[in-house]
Amino acid sequence: MKIPLQYIALNLWTRRLTTALTAGGLALVVFVFATVLMLDEGLKKTLVTTGEYDNVVLIRRAADTEVQSSVERDQAAITASHAAIALGTNGEPQVSKETVVLIVLNKRGSDKPSNVIIRGISPLGAMLRPQVKLTSGRMFRPGSSEIIAGSGIAKQFVGAGIGETLRFGQREWTVVGQFDAANSGFDSEIWGDADQLMQAFRRQAYSSVIVRLNNSQRFDAFKQEIESDPRLTLEAKREQIFYADQSKALSTFISILGITLSVIFSLGAMIGAMITMYASVANRVAEIGTLRSLGFRRSSILVAFLAESLLLSLVGGVVGLLLASLMQTVSFSTTNFQSFSELAFGFELNATIIVKSLAFSLVMGLLGGFLPALKAARMKIVDSLRAA
Amino acid sequence: MFALRLILKNALRHRLRTSLTILGLVIATLSFGLLQTVISAFYAGAEASSATRLVTRNAISLVFPLPLSYSPKIRGIEGVTGIAHANWFGGIYQEPKNFFPQFAISGVEYLKLYPEFVLNDKEQAAFAHDRKGCIVGRKLANQYGFKLGDVIPLKGTIFPGQWEFVVRGIYDGKQANTDTSQFFFHWDYLNETIKKTAPSRANQVGVYIVQIGNPDNAAAISRTLDEQFRNSLAETLTETEQAFQLGFISMSEAIIVAIRVVSFVVIVIIMAVMANTMAMSARERLSEYATLKALGFPPRFLVLLIFGESLLIALIGSLLGIALLFPSAAAFSAKLGTFFPVFDIAPQTLLLQLACAAVVGLVAAIVPAVRSARINIVDGLRSIG
Numbered sequence A: 001m002k003i004p005l006q007y008i009a010l011n012l013w014t015r016r017l018t019t020a021l022t023a024g025g026l027a028l029v030v031f032v033f034a035t036v037l038m039l040d041e042g043l044k045k046t047l048v049t050t051g052e053y054d055n056v057v058l059i060r061r062a063a064d065t066e067v068q069s070s071v072e073r074d075q076a077a078i079t080a081s082h083a084a085i086a087l088g089t090n091g092e093p094q095v096s097k098e099t100v101v102l103i104v105l106n107k108r109g110s111d112k113p114s115n116v117i118i119r120g121i122s123p124l125g126a127m128l129r130p131q132v133k134l135t136s137g138r139m140f141r142p143g144s145s146e147i148i149a150g151s152g153i154a155k156q157f158v159g160a161g162i163g164e165t166l167r168f169g170q171r172e173w174t175v176v177g178q179f180d181a182a183n184s185g186f187d188s189e190i191w192g193d194a195d196q197l198m199q200a201f202r203r204q205a206y207s208s209v210i211v212r213l214n215n216s217q218r219f220d221a222f223k224q225e226i227e228s229d230p231r232l233t234l235e236a237k238r239e240q241i242f243y244a245d246q247s248k249a250l251s252t253f254i255s256i257l258g259i260t261l262s263v264i265f266s267l268g269a270m271i272g273a274m275i276t277m278y279a280s281v282a283n284r285v286a287e288i289g290t291l292r293s294l295g296f297r298r299s300s301i302l303v304a305f306l307a308e309s310l311l312l313s314l315v316g317g318v319v320g321l322l323l324a325s326l327m328q329t330v331s332f333s334t335t336n337f338q339s340f341s342e343l344a345f346g347f348e349l350n351a352t353i354i355v356k357s358l359a360f361s362l363v364m365g366l367l368g369g370f371l372p373a374l375k376a377a378r379m380k381i382v383d384s385l386r387a388a
Numbered sequence B: 001m002f003a004l005r006l007i008l009k010n011a012l013r014h015r016l017r018t019s020l021t022i023l024g025l026v027i028a029t030l031s032f033g034l035l036q037t038v039i040s041a042f043y044a045g046a047e048a049s050s051a052t053r054l055v056t057r058n059a060i061s062l063v064f065p066l067p068l069s070y071s072p073k074i075r076g077i078e079g080v081t082g083i084a085h086a087n088w089f090g091g092i093y094q095e096p097k098n099f100f101p102q103f104a105i106s107g108v109e110y111l112k113l114y115p116e117f118v119l120n121d122k123e124q125a126a127f128a129h130d131r132k133g134c135i136v137g138r139k140l141a142n143q144y145g146f147k148l149g150d151v152i153p154l155k156g157t158i159f160p161g162q163w164e165f166v167v168r169g170i171y172d173g174k175q176a177n178t179d180t181s182q183f184f185f186h187w188d189y190l191n192e193t194i195k196k197t198a199p200s201r202a203n204q205v206g207v208y209i210v211q212i213g214n215p216d217n218a219a220a221i222s223r224t225l226d227e228q229f230r231n232s233l234a235e236t237l238t239e240t241e242q243a244f245q246l247g248f249i250s251m252s253e254a255i256i257v258a259i260r261v262v263s264f265v266v267i268v269i270i271m272a273v274m275a276n277t278m279a280m281s282a283r284e285r286l287s288e289y290a291t292l293k294a295l296g297f298p299p300r301f302l303v304l305l306i307f308g309e310s311l312l313i314a315l316i317g318s319l320l321g322i323a324l325l326f327p328s329a330a331a332f333s334a335k336l337g338t339f340f341p342v343f344d345i346a347p348q349t350l351l352l353q354l355a356c357a358a359v360v361g362l363v364a365a366i367v368p369a370v371r372s373a374r375i376n377i378v379d380g381l382r383s384i385g
Helices: A005-014 A016-050 A073-080 A151-156 A194-200 A216-228 A239-246 A248-283 A285-293 A298-329 A351-377 A381-387 B002-011 B015-042 B070-075 B107-113 B121-129 B138-144 B187-197 B215-228 B241-251 B253-284 B286-294 B299-339 B347-374 B377-382
Strands: A055-060 A095-106 A113-121 A133-137 A146-150 A165-168 A171-180 A189-193 A208-212 A234-238 A331-336 A341-346 B053-058 B080-088 B102-105 B133-137 B151-156 B161-173 B183-186 B207-212 B236-240
Touching: A005 A016, A005 A298, A016 A239, A016 A248, A016 A298, A016 A341, A016 A351, A016 B253, A055 A216, A055 A239, A073 A095, A073 A208, A095 A165, A095 A194, A113 A194, A113 A341, A113 B241, A146 A151, A151 A171, A151 A331, A151 A341, A171 A189, A189 A194, A216 A234, A234 A239, A239 A248, A248 A285, A248 A298, A248 A331, A248 A351, A248 B015, A248 B253, A285 A298, A285 A381, A298 A351, A331 B253, B002 B299, B015 B253, B015 B299, B015 B347, B053 B215, B053 B241, B070 B080, B070 B207, B070 B215, B080 B107, B080 B187, B102 B107, B102 B187, B107 B121, B107 B183, B107 B207, B121 B133, B121 B161, B133 B138, B138 B161, B138 B299, B161 B187, B183 B187, B207 B215, B215 B236, B236 B241, B241 B253, B253 B286, B253 B299, B253 B347, B286 B299, B286 B377, B299 B347
Parallel strands: A113 A189, A146 A171, B102 B183, B133 B161
Antiparallel strands: A055 A208, A055 A234, A095 A113, A095 A208, A133 A171, A146 A189, A165 A171, A331 A341, B053 B207, B053 B236, B080 B102, B080 B207, B133 B183, B151 B161
8 A cells, every 4th residue: 555645745845944955955966966967068069069070180190189280281282182082063172271279368357368279271171160150250361361260269358359359470360250160169269361370370380181081981991091101190080089089188077076076965965865854754753653553564654755755856856957957058168178278168958967867866865765764664553653 | 051051962862863964064064175175276386386486488379489599688687597498298108197297497407496396416416417317206206106217208299209218316395385296307308309300390498487586576577578579480478487377277267166166065055954954953842942931041042052052063063074184185185196286285274164164053043043032932832843
């Protein structure tokens, strides 16, 4: 025979203040847990959508990032003439020889400096990234000191809005356009003409070469040919994997920190649930005796108290998730240790995170409620009836 | 005295509940303390910096080098008493996760600018005489078991190739907050190798460390220095060592802010738990409180009882948490190795822990205290908890 759920829910309702405080503690823990998962998910999504699966990034061997890499002009030319590269409508190979450097810009408002990626692209560079769309202004003119800024940069940094100018490499650079890159890593970059930027920075070599393959399946063969060519000292990676690799350190840092915190905090919340449930048992000794003498089994009592605790934690979990879902409107921006540059990303909520967070809150309820429920179930009928 | 005994008796009435609450407080103060220590570890580099050292780098960003030829020009500026240079090497020791900072430094003159790095004369001479020699900090040496004479292989990422260095010295820190997780080797060795493999990148320096006689002149000297190279191919940006270090910290600011917020969230969580405990205790004792009132005790006596009990529990929990902070910080620091070069508990952290516990104790007692002070004697006596 089961004790009805309504009876259990009413028990929680009777002690509203206690229920609210306990559920509030649980909600905060679930909130921390969920936001960390969301942040990690947002970071991964940002860096994975940065890369196009069909594109290949070529950088110098042993360099981890484009900033560390250098690709000599002759090597870039050899790569660009490879037969596996897709051709455009006019028969030109779909290649962008790029130069990537960091410049220090100050944040609007706080004036705090941060490293920003500035990418010089070839005329085809924008076409190789179909997710990048100009939202206002126009494209920079090749051969001029004009640049365009990603949406994450334009908002955050002094001098990066349309019409403003930035000074570096003995020149004034005018921002003529703003682009949106669908929340990918390019949103945190500034783009300009590769040749102009190389001249300004007195660089002889490119940083990377981006190519599109005519047949994506041929990637392994292409990689093998490039890496075994004695004239080249390059390494080929799919663009998607290249960017995903760059998020590893930051992603590990966020998840380790977050999970450690959640576990420690959950101990606190579990103790809260345990105190509440013990009190709930202690206050209802006579009631438990009555239920038992009416014929409810020990197991029904155990289940009823566990259900009460689970219900309590579910309320906390749902409230915590609701709070966390508000975080989706907030954007988070920090330095990615690996590329040593500013990266903006959001909090990303998905079904897996919802399930994980609710499961996490239920586990807290189960662990917190088990001992008190056991105590309730083990009471002797006579003793408990006498206690009243 | 009577009130104190009553408070103690009340606190001990529900042993299980009180000990669970104390346990929760211990966890909360402990994690709050650890998080505060993590935050201060981020700032350790800036705190250990000297007011008489300036750092000059390329104005565009740290990725761009400065020519070696700037050295005599900077030395000639009035007020400059010493100069050294260094390059960030960024090599990989066995695996990318074994990260530690590596600098190619301009030999002994660099070490002279850093009196906080304590190295005995014999080891310093051995380093000076060995072109491929290197010196490592004590913490780094302990983590990877480096000993004098060991060969350390590094895979270059910025400077390609496989590099090998021989440990010629292990330095200690003069103060507790000195960073002893660094790795230094000869800039000359780096430069000679680069001359052969990538001549266009030779004779270039990452940063200049400029020593000045009087810290009050830091701003003026920085201005003169940067003025000298204005409109050149490599414009400079000079700032005090502290500002330079703070620049690094501000890059991870979002993460630091998040940790700071979260460290207070744990206090709020425990506040909810503690408030719950106090609310439950007060509700169960309503009839007792009414009896006390009927005996003639004024409402403020009840308020005193409830606040006293709440503060007592909070205090015990936080003291235990503080006591546990020391061993756990030591374990945490050992586990993280060189990730945080300095991981020390600041005295302010302990005060903050106590203050937070006091706030938790006070806030938790407000609602129950107000309720019981207001209770009507007849209603209270009738209440059955």
